[in-house]
Amino acid sequence: MRIKDFKLEEYFAKYEFKVKYSLCSSDCESFSVEELLFLEKNSLEDLKNVTLGYTESLGNPILREEISKLYRNIDSEEVIVFSGAEEAIFIFMNVLLKKDDHLIVQYPAYQSLYEIANAIGCKVTKWVMDDENLWNLDLQFLETNITQSTKCIVVNFPHNPTGYLPKKDIYEKIINLAKTNNIYLLSDEVYKFLEYNEAERLPSACDLYEKGVSIGVMSKSFGLAGLRIGWIATKDNTLFGEVASFKNYTTICNSALSEFFAILALRNRSKIINRNLEIIDSNLNLLDDFFNKYNNFFKWIKPKAGSIAFPRLLIDEGVGTFCLKLLKEKSVLLMPSSNYDYGDRHFRIGFGRKNMPEALQKLEEFLKDNY
Ligand SMILES: Cc1ncc(COP(=O)(O)O)c(C=O)c1O
Structure with a gap:
C-alpha cells in the first residue's frame, strides 16, 4: 500500500x-502513573502482579467489559481493543473497503479517516463543513451524494478540529440515511464524554444501528494517549470477525501494562x-x-x-x-x-x-x- x-x-x-x-x-x-494508582487502594500490588506475556488478542476480558459499559446495548463480546484509535481506523478501512468503493467523509477530518480509503483506491466524497454556516452539516448534500457504490459514511462527533456537535435530530437523520441505504456508518467518537452540556451527548452509532461502528480511545477524553488503547464496538459479527483476523498482521495483541491502566482509569472514569x-x-x-x-x-x-x-x-x-x-x-x-x-x-x-x-x-x- x-x-x-x-x-x-x-x-x-x-x-x-x-x-x-x-x-x-x-x-x-x-x-x-502515580496519579492513576492513587485512584484505587491496592492498585500498586495489583500492578506488581501483572505478567508481561502475550495478552488476549481481542483485549483483556475485564477491559472489554469496562468498555462495554460506555454503551447502552453493547456486550463485551462486541468490543475489540487496539493500539489506539489509529489502528482501529486502519484495520476497519482495510477490512471493509476495496478499490472503487465510494465513501462520504465529514470534512475537514483527521487524515486517516479518508487517506487510507484513498490509498485503497476508493472514491472519497468530502462532506465539507464551513464556518460561514457555523460548521453545520448539510444533510441535503449527504442525501444527494449517496450512490449504489457508497459503502460507508464517516462521521466524527464531537468533531476534530471544530468542536462541532450536531443536534440529536440531525444525528438521527444521518443514521437513518445510512440505514435506509444499508451503508456502514463509521463513527469516530474519540472526544465523546467531553460535551459541555451532558444533555447534548449523542448516543453511540453502534447502539443505534447494526452497521454502526463506533471507535473510542483512552487518548482524548481520558487524557491517556500514552497507553495506546483504543477500540471498536459494533454489533456486526461478520465485520468484527474480519477485523479481529486482520489484527494478527498488525499488533496481534495489546500491551498488558496499558490494559491494566486502562481498566483502572475506566473504573474511575x-x-x-x-x-x-x-x-x-x-x-x-x-x-x-x-x-x-x-x-x-x-x-x-x-x-x-x-x-x-x-x-x-x-x-x-x-x-x-x-x-x-x-x-x-x-x-x-x-x-x-x-x-x-x-x-x-x-x-x-x-x-x-x-x-x-x-x-x-x-x-x-x-x-x-x-x-
Ligand atoms: C478524530 C480522531 N480520530 C482518531 C485519532 C487517533 O487517536 P489515537 O492517537 O489515540 O490513536 C485522533 C487523534 O488525534 C483523532 O483526533
Whole structure:
C-alpha cells in the first residue's frame, strides 16, 4: 500500500516535543502513573502482579467489559481493543473497503479517516463543513451524494478540529440515511464524554444501528494517549470477525501494562472526565474573552464539545506564516489548516491542557509585538 504523508502527525513530530507550549494538542492533560494508582487502594500490588506475556488478542476480558459499559446495548463480546484509535481506523478501512468503493467523509477530518480509503483506491466524497454556516452539516448534500457504490459514511462527533456537535435530530437523520441505504456508518467518537452540556451527548452509532461502528480511545477524553488503547464496538459479527483476523498482521495483541491502566482509569472514569471537563471549562472561558477582545484578528465559533476549536485568522496573512512566526518568537505551537488540506485561513487551537493560560498569554504578547 502506498499512502500519502500524514500531514498533521508529521507537523507534530517535527515540533511538538521541541516547543515550550503546545497550544493545539487535542488530548486532555495526562495523568502520571502515580496519579492513576492513587485512584484505587491496592492498585500498586495489583500492578506488581501483572505478567508481561502475550495478552488476549481481542483485549483483556475485564477491559472489554469496562468498555462495554460506555454503551447502552453493547456486550463485551462486541468490543475489540487496539493500539489506539489509529489502528482501529486502519484495520476497519482495510477490512471493509476495496478499490472503487465510494465513501462520504465529514470534512475537514483527521487524515486517516479518508487517506487510507484513498490509498485503497476508493472514491472519497468530502462532506465539507464551513464556518460561514457555523460548521453545520448539510444533510441535503449527504442525501444527494449517496450512490449504489457508497459503502460507508464517516462521521466524527464531537468533531476534530471544530468542536462541532450536531443536534440529536440531525444525528438521527444521518443514521437513518445510512440505514435506509444499508451503508456502514463509521463513527469516530474519540472526544465523546467531553460535551459541555451532558444533555447534548449523542448516543453511540453502534447502539443505534447494526452497521454502526463506533471507535473510542483512552487518548482524548481520558487524557491517556500514552497507553495506546483504543477500540471498536459494533454489533456486526461478520465485520468484527474480519477485523479481529486482520489484527494478527498488525499488533496481534495489546500491551498488558496499558490494559491494566486502562481498566483502572475506566473504573474511575467519572473522576477522570470531571477533572478534564473542569480544565476545559476554565480554559474555554479564557479563550472566549481572548477571542472577543481580538475579534478583528479572529473569527471564533465557540465549540460545543471536546478540547479543540478551529478559529479563522482574519488578518491579511497566511495562517502557515502566522503559525511559524509564533513558533519562532514564542515557542507556541498552533496547527495550521493546511495540515488538514483545508486552505490557509484556519488553525486548530487546543484547550485540554493545564498550561493553556500561559500559552494564551504568549499568543497575546505575540499579537501585541507584531500587529
Ligand atoms: C478524530 C480522531 N480520530 C482518531 C485519532 C487517533 O487517536 P489515537 O492517537 O489515540 O490513536 C485522533 C487523534 O488525534 C483523532 O483526533
